[in-house]
Amino acid sequence: MVALVGRPNVGKSSLFNRLIGQRLALVDERPGTTRDRLHGEVIWNGFAFTLVDTGGLEVLPPKVEAGLRPAQPLAEDSAAFIPQIRAQAEIAIAEADVLVMVVDVQAGLTAADEAVAEVLRRTQKPVLVAANKADNPELREAAVEFYRLGLGEVYPISALHGTGIGELLDAIVAALPGLAEAEEEEGIRIAIVGRPNVGKSSLLNAILGEERVIVSPIPGTTRDAIDTPIEWEGKKIILIDTAGIRRRGQIRPGIERYSVLRALRAIQRSDVVLLVLDAQEGVTHQDAVIGGMVVDEARSVILVVNKWDLMLDERGRPRVKPEEFIQHIRGTLKFLDYAPVHFVSAKTGYGVPALLPLALQVYRERHVRLSTSELNRLVREALEAQPPPTRKGKPLKIYYVTQARTDPPTIVFFVNDADLVHFSYERYLENRIRARYPFTGTPLRLVFRGHERESS
Template sequence: MANPVVAVVGRPNVGKSTLFNRIAGERIAIVEDTPGVTRDRIYSHGEWLGKHFNLIDTGGIEISDQPLLTQIRQQAEVAIDEADVIIMVVDIENGVTDADEQVARILYRSDKPVVLAVNKVDNPERRTDIYDFYSLGLGEPYPVSSVHGVGMGDLLDAVIKKFPENAANDDDSSIHFSFIGRPNVGKSSLVNAILGQNRVIVSNVAGTTRDAINTTFKDETGQEFTMVDTAGIRKKGKIYENTERYALMRAMRAIDDSDVVCVVLNAEEGIREIDKHIAGYAHEAGCGVIIVVNKWDTLKDRDQRTMTDFTNLIRAEFQYLNYAPIIFVSAKTKQRLNKLPGMVKAVDEHHKRRIQSSVLNTVLMDAIAANPTPTQNGKRLRVYYGTQVATEPPTFVIFVNDPELMHFSYQRYLENQIRAAFDFSGTPIHLIKRRRQ
């Protein structure tokens, strides 16, 4: 189930981040103009020849107040620790440097697969200079220009050949769900309460969990779940403490490997800006989402009105998650916690739901009859038909006469009509408008 991880590593100013952006840009992603939904620059996705992978830019990890070579070494260690395949980037203009040799020695000792990218080969005449880099002992050097995209195909061909054979476990029938949130909202306590035993260290000290920890269990129906407790996510720009620079990447990887993500809020402390940033990760990844309000038992004089007010506040602050169900729980008293696995199972079913084209088009035609398509500059939008092209999340292509005539508000109207006809609670759905040929 897990996507393989590719890390980009190398000394400063060789073009790591440009190469990272170039690889991430090869993937045609569905993006939304929603504030707070963009991932941190050090972590993204790539896709090549149908192979999906997670991508780490170690150049986005800066360790402050450290000598340069120490920083390089620490960044290489991040790549070794996290990656299945490492792209080491060097620079044709400067040739082989002492820093390159130090990184190569670290990577060589790691026994991880490494692909050597010689960057800034913008001029074909310079391709003969790449042979100097055989001296690094990392195999064939691949000439690329990350600025112009030259040589990227050969580089990525070499990368995907080194993916582990068991990178994706298609035989895993369990539902994977993870808890994410800022430190000390009670993620580990929720895991322990669900399991009924202390499988995970719990502490009131913020940031106890450093790794994403997987635990498998079955509910009373025999459904198997794989539950992941992740480290608390802090927002500190690009600077991470030594012990925390892995936490964000591991949380991101847990999100990508999850069918459903439970965004945990702290009822005592209310909603903070970082909570919205964290929830954006799950939304952008296209996972099913449940909002879990923990520590509900700590509120004094709580009643139905308190719950309604808190729900309204969540809907106002997390407008892009208006599809996500909300549950108020207590890890301490186990209040309502028995309902959570059932909610996860339902959201997972909605996330994987497929709608027949004939049924979908009946809903679309009824929606258009009730609210006719708009006109712009005397030209009317015509919707011909729609079809579902993907699940996880459900994705629909709507064929029209001119995509420019489909205003955002009318697209949202059609999405709401689809949601009203079919139960997609807990999952984002994507509508792609396309001109009929």
């Protein structure tokens, strides 16, 4: 059992809903909305545990400790229930094996947080600090303030946007007694994802050359994320077949919901995602939703158009030209314009042999590192070709550029003021970089750090 605890209005219920995958807990901006304990089941990486949402702990005396911010008071209609809310939270703390203390990065460290931390220290139980509402890089960096609580590792998360949730769940599972975190087999991880009945399992079987997984025209046949390790041209590859991801309103409670959660986890732990589209149906809204999930997790991606054999006439000629279909895809999935499009037929084998080589190429692009000198030269050329527009009467100045990491490639721009970077100019810089270094199928992160130099 894992309990979410913390002072009122830090986002415990939002995090609870995010972790269990449904809106079970009522969420409201007014402190004190949650009064009773709520239970939900979470499955992560093959482990299941019960998650408990609790009301806000009010344990502070009226005065506020020096140097710390006061907490927001409870709403009047909940203030009368403070003893009962606290009693419910204390029961959850007593029953839990792991405690997750939720704090609010935007509000900063408060005296109420210190008081809650003191209560949790006395339990002698594993405590993880979830620094919620870290909705941007600056707020994630601000989460370091909560190390002052002395409870150990701090996990910056956003329950609203879902960022950092995977790392938090990994830590929870590792802290659960009697459970060891599952060791994943090493290799290049390629996840096959998409809507139900687009041919994901058929594609896996076609790649393997054998009937490894059950294939059926009935949507939802695959329930688990199935790992299949193979060796291809001396490289270890793990192919992950996943359950079809339906629209949120169509996901039934129970096994299907957990199957979708496993599919989302497969995206998170993959290096390359094969997003399978149905050639007959074209690109749908749900395809775009799944593509958005892949982008949110910063995975590399290939758009695989399956069932291309059904688009051929009696003479074997395509009824729709591939370039026209690609144009349709680009018009619908504009945010994946860097993803290669590959046509296959899992039934006939058309295009299948070239799929793994393409996936490995995309994997290599994900790990490309550009030299600092080359990056700065490239950006100087971009600035000369199109200087940045002036915003608020102030010009944007780019002092220095470097690649901070790969997997995914992250390029940091040191500028005078990050607020001066307009989205359109950021897009222009990305296009200039990709014109020389395509980073095929791979998201490119541009980070702008403001630092106004002192005038000499």
